[in-house]
Each structure stands twice: as structure tokens, then as C-alpha cells.
Amino acid sequence: MTKTIELVLSPEEAYNEEVFPSNLRRKLNLLSADDIHIEPLKRSIDARGKKVVVRVLVELTPKDKLQPRHPIKEGYQNVSTAPAAIVVGAGPAGLFAALRLIELGVKPIVIERGKEVRSRRRDLAAINKEHIVNPESNYCFGEGGAGTYSDGKLYTRSKKRGDVKRILEVLVEHGAKEEILYEAHPHIGTNKLPAVVSNLRESILNAGGEIHFNTKLTDLVLEGGSIKGVITEAGEKIKSDAVILATGHSARDVYELLYRKKILIESKPFALGVRVEHSQLLIDQLQYHCESRDPYLPASAYALVHQAKVDGAEHGVFSFCMCPGGFIVPSATAPGEVVVNGMSPSRRDSKFANSGIVMAVDERRFKAYEKYGPLAGMYFQKEIEQKACVVAGNTQRAPAQRLVDFVNGKHSSQLLDTSYQPGLTSIEMEEVLPGFLISGLRQGFKNFGTKMKGYLTNDAQVVGVESRTSSPVRIPRDKETLEHPQLRGLFPSGEGAGYAGGIVSAAMDGERCAEAAIKLYFDKIVK
Numbered sequence: 001m002t003k004t005i006e007l008v009l010s011p012e013e014a015y016n017e018e019v020f021p022s023n024l025r026r027k028l029n030l031l032s033a034d035d036i037h038i039e040p041l042k043r044s045i046d047a048r049g050k051k052v053v054v055r056v057l058v059e060l061t062p063k064d065k066l067q068p069r070h071p072i073k074e075g076y077q078n079v080s081t082a083p084a085a086i087v088v089g090a091g092p093a094g095l096f097a098a099l100r101l102i103e104l105g106v107k108p109i110v111i112e113r114g115k116e117v118r119s120r121r122r123d124l125a126a127i128n129k130e131h132i133v134n135p136e137s138n139y140c141f142g143e144g145g146a147g148t149y150s151d152g153k154l155y156t157r158s159k160k161r162g163d164v165k166r167i168l169e170v171l172v173e174h175g176a177k178e179e180i181l182y183e184a185h186p187h188i189g190t191n192k193l194p195a196v197v198s199n200l201r202e203s204i205l206n207a208g209g210e211i212h213f214n215t216k217l218t219d220l221v222l223e224g225g226s227i228k229g230v231i232t233e234a235g236e237k238i239k240s241d242a243v244i245l246a247t248g249h250s251a252r253d254v255y256e257l258l259y260r261k262k263i264l265i266e267s268k269p270f271a272l273g274v275r276v277e278h279s280q281l282l283i284d285q286l287q288y289h290c291e292s293r294d295p296y297l298p299a300s301a302y303a304l305v306h307q308a309k310v311d312g313a314e315h316g317v318f319s320f321c322m323c324p325g326g327f328i329v330p331s332a333t334a335p336g337e338v339v340v341n342g343m344s345p346s347r348r349d350s351k352f353a354n355s356g357i358v359m360a361v362d363e364r365r366f367k368a369y370e371k372y373g374p375l376a377g378m379y380f381q382k383e384i385e386q387k388a389c390v391v392a393g394n395t396q397r398a399p400a401q402r403l404v405d406f407v408n409g410k411h412s413s414q415l416l417d418t419s420y421q422p423g424l425t426s427i428e429m430e431e432v433l434p435g436f437l438i439s440g441l442r443q444g445f446k447n448f449g450t451k452m453k454g455y456l457t458n459d460a461q462v463v464g465v466e467s468r469t470s471s472p473v474r475i476p477r478d479k480e481t482l483e484h485p486q487l488r489g490l491f492p493s494g495e496g497a498g499y500a501g502g503i504v505s506a507a508m509d510g511e512r513c514a515e516a517a518i519k520l521y522f523d524k525i526v527k
Contacts, residue, residue: 115136249471263486283300323343
């Protein structure tokens with residue numbers, strides 16, 4: 001017999017992980033029933049943070065027949081002598097594509113321009129402390145991609161594109177906590193992700209796959225209308241009839257390469273704006289309606305959206321990648337640009353809360369860049385990042401303005417403490433962002449101040465620029481085969497191709513591309 005039951009717990013009963021399982025049994029009056037299996041399905045906090053709703057699966061099964069609900073994979077089959085597919089990029093899309101190739105009997109050869117996950121730390125320290133940006137190893141490039149050292153949020157709306165639960169279970173198999181299987185908004189944390197990513201790599205290598213770090217794609221091997229492999233910066237030619245391109249949203253040189261090769265790419269809308277930083281205490285007070293949050297409750301988050309009217313048209317202004325108890329980090333991928341992003345450690349225990357506040361920008365805003373063709377949005381994005389660098393002092397210091405001052409168009413004579421390590425420079429954001437964007441963001445912040453009383457305050461500040469929300473370029477593909485419409489054997493994947501927006505959606509897309517590549521190019525061999 002199996003049934004689903006909803007329980008209401010106090011924050012301590014729900015979030016004291018040492019006693020959470022026994023609390024569930026106590027609430028269900030099952031303290032002595034060893035043959036009752038209880039599995040949490042979802043854990044979420046009510047609107048005021050007073051109670052926690054937990055949905056559980058209760059299954060009556062004889063003790064000797066109980067099976068683990070999420071069995072740990074013993075290992076992957078060895079594919080060292082199997083036919084090979086190339087995976088370009090070792091972010092979520094690339095790593096999960098590689099694992100799926102292995103499961104289906106194909107050897108992945110993964111090339112990654114950046115370093116392995118732990119070696120990246122030195123380059124991140126150089127950005128934060130010395131303002132030195134390594135264009136091949138930074139917050140965006142390297143093993144695990146942009147997600148590894150930026151946050152680790154696992155929430156996605158892309159459930160129709162794949163099996164979310166499967167992705168989460170693979171992450172648990174590789175070291176993530178089981179809580180991500182039932183949290184309403186699962187999160188691993190930037191301090192925990194490196195170990196998970198390292199374990200994913202070991203699974204690929206132990207199964208006979210290959211991963212080559214510090215290996216940059218610089219050219220493609222083309223024959224007629226097909227791709228036959230890739231060429232690296234060192235001049236090495238790696239051959240395969242199937243190439244999964246999972247380079248992330250910041251690999252501008254890859255877009256340039258495709259454009260030079262006359263391989264079809266398209267300009268696409270993206271979102272652009274700032275990152276706003278409040279004290280976490282204030283956000284807790286606004287969201288939980290209390291002076292200080294219950295010690296067992298997690299740092300509170302928010303999601304806000306407003307339709308702003310700019311130049312007679314509506315543009316969505318919305319919060320993006322909200323990081324409770326987090327930090328703002330420098331995410332430039334080249335010297336001479338300033339880009340910010342947010343991250344949270346697993347405990348979310350920073351005194352700051354930050355979120356991107358961005359506005360949707362479409363092709364109408366790229367007209368001044370038409371000479372760049374489908375790269376127009378990319379150059380528009382790039383110019384703003386370079387301007388942010390210049391006005392803030394030509395380092396990794398970021399332009400900033402106190403929130404009410406920003407809304408009122410007033411210079412901030414003094415800035416607040418910040419989590420952004422390279423430091424801030426007081427700048428009026430009109431010096432960085434175009435007027436239409438300033439207008440939309442101001443409307444958004446005014447609206448957010450009515451939805452969360454106290455949110456619009458000069459005890460918060462905006463930091464620029466939040467520009468890498470998604471790729472400004474889409475690499476088209478057939479809806480059914482997932483193959484590029486002009487170049488056989490090329491499977492554009494993940495955020496960099498315009499088909500994902502986070503760790504889980506990118507991982508699912510990587511798996512789908514692996515399955516599609518096998519169906520078209522390896523099906524007879526694998527059978």
C-alpha cells in the first residue's frame with residue numbers, strides 16, 4: 001500500500017536534519033513500524049515562514065523487500081574502446097552529455113578550454129584580489145562551467161524537456177545532499193559543487209571517457225555539409241562524426257568562429273541590468289514578517305516581476321538568480337570588461353542578499369550594431385561591459401549606486417558595505433546603461449517597493465553590470481533531431497546554444513543531445 005500525506009511541521013521539526021526523519025515518523029505515529037518506508041517528496045515554507053509543509057510518500061512494505069528509492073549507481077560501463085563523440089565544454093550540458101553517452105555505449109571525448117575545478121580557484125582569487133582576468137579560466141570558463149563557482153541553484157521550469165528527478169539523482173550519486181530531491185527550491189552551494197563536479201569527472205574517466213583541460217576549440221573539420229571533428233589551439237585534430245557543442249553563454253570566440261565559417265547562427269533577445277544588494281536581515285524581515293528569522297529557517301528569497309512601459313512598448317523587468325545569504329562575484333571573461341553575478345554557499349550564511357534585476361532586451365535595441373549581423377546583441381552586450389570597466393577605473397571594481405539614488409537619478413556620495421570583493425566605485429548608472437534600460441529598471445524598482453514594503457531603500461545598492469543572464473546568440477537546430485539545420489553532425493546544446501537557463505535545464509539538454517547524436521550516428525554500433 002502506498003499513499004501520499006501532507007504534514008505541517010515547525011521550522012525546527014522540518015530543518016533540524018539530525019531529527020527530521022524521526023520527526024516524520026512521530027507525526028505519522030509510526031515510531032516502531034520498521035516495515036514502513038517514508039520518503040519526503042517536497043518541503044516548502046508557508047508565506048510567512050511560520051510553518052513548513054512537507055509532502056511525504058508512505059509505503060507499507062515487508063522489511064525484507066524494502067528497496068532503496070534512489071539506488072546509487074555501482075558504476076558506468078567501460079567505453080574506452082567504443083566509437084567516440086566529441087563534447088566541447090565541461091559545464092552541466094557537457095558533463096551530463098558525456099555521462100549519457102557512456103550509459104548508451106559511446107565514448108565521450110570532452111575538451112574544455114579552462115582548468116579542472118580546483119585549479120580554477122587561483123584564477124578566481126586573482127580576479128578578486130589582483131583584478132587579473134584570465135580569459136581561459138574564470139567564473140565562467142573551466143570544469144563545471146559558470147555554475148560551479150557561481151551558485152548551484154537547481155530550480156528549473158523546463159520540466160517538459162527532460163527528467164528533472166533523474167538529474168538530481170545523478171547529482172546525489174556524485175555527492176550532493178539528498179535534500180535536493182525534495183526541497184521546493186533545491187540548492188547545492190558554491191562551496192559544495194566543486195566536489196560534486198570532480199566526482200562527475202571521475203565517473204567519466206573511470207568509464208574510459210576522456211577529458212582534456214586547457215584545450216581550446218579554434219576550428220572545425222568540415223567536409224561538405226558535415227562536421228567531422230574539431231581542431232584545438234595546439235593544432236590537434238580530433239575526429240568524430242558527432243560533435244556536441246556545449247560551450248556556455250560566454251564563449252564569444254565560438255560564435256565568431258561559426259560566423260566566419262558561415263555556419264548559421266541567430267541573434268536572440270536576452271536580459272540585461274544590475275545586481276541589487278540588500279542586507280539579508282532586511283529581506284528576512286520583509287519575507288518572514290519578523291524582527292529576526294527562526295534559527296532553523298533558511299535565508300529567505302524573493303521573486304519579483306513587473307511589466308515596464310518604455311518607448312510605447314512593454315518590457316519585462318524581473319529578479320534573476322536571487323542569492324539569499326550570498327555574494328556578488330566578478331564574472332568577466334576578458335580584461336577590460338566588468339560583469340557581475342551572484343552566488344550563495346550551501347549554508348547561505350552571508351549577511352548580504354543579492355539578486356539580478358534585469359530587463360528583457362530584444363533585437364530592436366541592437367540596430368546600431370547591425371553590421372555585426374547575428375552577433376549584434378553580443379557586441380551591444382560587450383560594449384556595455386567595457387563601458388562599466390572604464391567608468392569604474394579600468395580594474396575589476398564595479399560601478400554602483402544606492403538604490404533610491406538610482407531611482408531618483410542622484411549621485412551617491414557614499415556607498416554601503418558590499419560582498420563584492422574587488423570593490424565598488426560610486427557612479428551614476430546612466431554613464432553605463434542606455435536610457436531605455438534605466439527607465440525600465442527604475443519603473444521595476446518602484447513597483448517592487450510597493451510589493452515588498454521596505455525593499456526600495458537607500459540601505460540597498462545596485463551594482464553593474466548584470467549582463468550574462470543568457471546567450472545573445474542562438475545556434476539553431478532541428479526540433480526533432482536536435483541537429484544543426486545546415487551542418488550534419490553538429491548538436492548545439494545548453495545555455496551557449498540558447499536552449500537552457502541553468503544547471504538542471506542545461507544538464508537535461510546535454511542528455512537529450514547525447515541521445516540524439518547516438519540515434520543518428522551510433523545507433524547501429526550501439527545495438
